[in-house]
Amino acid sequence: MLSPAKMKFRKYFKGKIHGVASSGYRLSFGSYGLKAMEPARVTAAQIEAARRTITRCMKRVGKVWIRVYPDIPVTQKPAEVRMGSGKGGVEYWACRVYPGTILFEMDGVDESLAKESLALAAAKLPISTKIIVRGA
Numbered sequence: 001m002l003s004p005a006k007m008k009f010r011k012y013f014k015g016k017i018h019g020v021a022s023s024g025y026r027l028s029f030g031s032y033g034l035k036a037m038e039p040a041r042v043t044a045a046q047i048e049a050a051r052r053t054i055t056r057c058m059k060r061v062g063k064v065w066i067r068v069y070p071d072i073p074v075t076q077k078p079a080e081v082r083m084g085s086g087k088g089g090v091e092y093w094a095c096r097v098y099p100g101t102i103l104f105e106m107d108g109v110d111e112s113l114a115k116e117s118l119a120l121a122a123a124k125l126p127i128s129t130k131i132i133v134r135g136a
Contacts, residue, residue: 001044002070003093011087012072017041021100029065030105031134032114040127041094042103044070050121054104057117062108070095097127 017039027033034050047070054064070093077088097103104121106114115131122129 001048001093002066003044004069004071007071007073010073011075011090015072015096017096017098019098021098024067024102025100027102027105027132027134028067030063030107032106032109032111032118033067033102033132033134034104034118034122035130035132036097036099036101036103037128037130038099040097041072041074042068042070042097042125042127043074044093046125047095047103049124050104053121053124054106054117057120058106058109058113062106062114065105067102067105068095068097072096102132103129 021036025035047066047068051064051066058064072094073090074092074094075088076091103125104118106118109117111133118131122131
């Protein structure tokens, strides 16, 4: 799964996701893309599950680009632990996804296969998404 090799800070604040994507909202590499329509934190496991679904459906023909990267550490305290004694340990990695962000791009396959594989990948993600096509 994706996770950063080195971080400036070990633990982050939770933060809020306000506004829309100011970058990464256009297709840059491929002809087809999966665009987020609502704000959320998407985990590394969810990104990996969607990526696997896309590559399996495409039968490894064509190319897939992952446009988001989980660089936010999400902490949790163990179950049944008393209040206090600091922040919990890093449990998983996530990325903040703004509405309009392109999550995945693909090229080298026909449109029907691209739409089918992106629809299957969208089912693995916790947000509503839209399939976009270059030039449409």
